[in-house]
Amino acid sequence: MADDRTPTWEDVARVYGRKIYNFAYRLTGNPDDAADLVQEVLLRVRKGLSSYTPGSFDGWLWRITRNAFLDGVRKQKRRPTSPLPEDDRNVLATSPSPDEVLASVRLSEDIQSALLKLPLDFRECVVLCDVVGLTYEEIAEAIESPVGTVRSRIHRGRKMLRELLTWPV
Amino acid sequence: MARVKQSRSCETAELVSAYLDGQLLPGELDTVVTHLGECADCIAEFHQLKEVRAALRTLPFLEIPEHLLPDTHPGELLSAYLDGQLDTSEHDFVISHLDFCTDCRLELHELDSARTAIRSLPGLEPPEFLTVHRERIERERWSRRRVVAAGVGIAAAAAFVFAIFGPTTETGDLDLIPLFDQHQARVSVDSGFNVIPAFAPAGESP
Ligand SMILES: [Zn+2]
Ligand SMILES: [Zn+2]
Numbered sequence: 001m002a003d004d005r006t007p008t009w010e011d012v013a014r015v016y017g018r019k020i021y022n023f024a025y026r027l028t029g030n031p032d033d034a035a036d037l038v039q040e041v042l043l044r045v046r047k048g049l050s051s052y053t054p055g056s057f058d059g060w061l062w063r064i065t066r067n068a069f070l071d072g073v074r075k076q077k078r079r080p081t082s083p084l085p086e087d088d089r090n091v092l093a094t095s096p097s098p099d100e101v102l103a104s105v106r107l108s109e110d111i112q113s114a115l116l117k118l119p120l121d122f123r124e125c126v127v128l129c130d131v132v133g134l135t136y137e138e139i140a141e142a143i144e145s146p147v148g149t150v151r152s153r154i155h156r157g158r159k160m161l162r163e164l165l166t167w168p169v
Numbered sequence: 170m171a172r173v174k175q176s177r178s179c180e181t182a183e184l185v186s187a188y189l190d191g192q193l194l195p196g197e198l199d200t201v202v203t204h205l206g207e208c209a210d211c212i213a214e215f216h217q218l219k220e221v222r223a224a225l226r227t228l229p230f231l232e233i234p235e236h237l238l239p240d241t242h243p244g245e246l247l248s249a250y251l252d253g254q255l256d257t258s259e260h261d262f263v264i265s266h267l268d269f270c271t272d273c274r275l276e277l278h279e280l281d282s283a284r285t286a287i288r289s290l291p292g293l294e295p296p297e298f299l300t301v302h303r304e305r306i307e308r309e310r311w312s313r314r315r316v317v318a319a320g321v322g323i324a325a326a327a328a329f330v331f332a333i334f335g336p337t338t339e340t341g342d343l344d345l346i347p348l349f350d351q352h353q354a355r356v357s358v359d360s361g362f363n364v365i366p367a368f369a370p371a372g373e374s375p
Binding site: 009010013014017018020021022025026031035038039042107108111112126129130131135136151152154155158159161162165 | 182185
């Protein structure tokens with residue numbers, strides 16, 4: 001999105017909604033939480049746009065998205081968690097692309113469950129890089145940390161994934 | 170290979186991911202490429218990380234559930250579109266939206282029909298509900314005249330009225346009812362009136 005104008009929240013929803021949803025889905029592994037997060041992010045965008053000063057829009061948006069996610073995680077920690085039933089998980093993984101070959105569905109499930117085992121700091125960097133497609137600079141803005149931190153977290157996050165995918169727990 | 174480092178904590182290793190992502194800073198590229206030429210551990214790590222990165226990128230990019238997106242139908246822009254009153258970006262938005270949204274195509278079609286119908290209306294008789302209203306006023310005026318005429322109380326005048334209008338005493342209505350019927354008949358024939366029922370408030374039809 002161009003940096004010289006303030007988009008409307010509808011623009012944001014249209015252009016970024018799907019990315020935010022995928023970010024949320026890969027971080028949470030669950031469509032309901034992902035949908036909640038998208039709604040929360042769009043609400044915050046709507047409120048925040050009035051005070052948004054044209055600049056790095058991506059940095060601003062992903063900072064909001066990431067903070068909304070962390071707030072959600074904090075809230076969730078306060079109430080007892082129950083793991084997603086195994087059946088549900090299968091439906092989720094297969095519903096997005098019904099014609100996908102079984103092998104790759106299996107692979108997506110494995111990757112998704114491995115992602116969920118990563119510590120949050122690493123998971124968010126890996127997802128922002130490999131799912132959302134942000135540059136290290138943009139990720140650094142989103143998580144409000146130096147680029148060196150981003151680089152190290154992506155590297156170590158991928159190494160952990162490698163271990164998890166080679167010897168699934 | 171010049172030498173093989175045994176250490177798993179090779180400093181350059183951390184640059185391998187950034188290298189795969191094309192996110193190295195200027196000057197680092199040479200360091201990494203040179204290092205990869207001489208460190209077996211980092212070459213192994215390079216291949217493993219490349220696999221993981223590729224696997225992550227095979228995750229399907231899911232569609233966002235439609236209900237999470239705002240209602241972005243053009244709405245009132247459709248009328249302005251028909252009237253050629255949109256600016257370029259609005260026009261582009263409407264055109265591209267109509268491309269996939271059958272609801273809006275249907276709405277546009279309906280708006281277009283209504284617009285054409287309105288524009289093709291001839292110089293019209295007033296709508297029927299107005300006519301009925303005027304008729305009531307006129308009927309009352311006639312009745313008042315009859316009262317005035319009766320008040321005069323002249324037998325000759327009464328005889329004169331009888332001679333002109335026949336045996337009925339409902340003199341005023343006799344003239345107006347056929348007029349009203351004629352009007353009704355014309356409404357049902359004149360195609361220009363056909364669009365009216367769609368726009369007239371409910372309960373106004375004959
Ligand atoms: Zn090395
Ligand atoms: Zn539409």
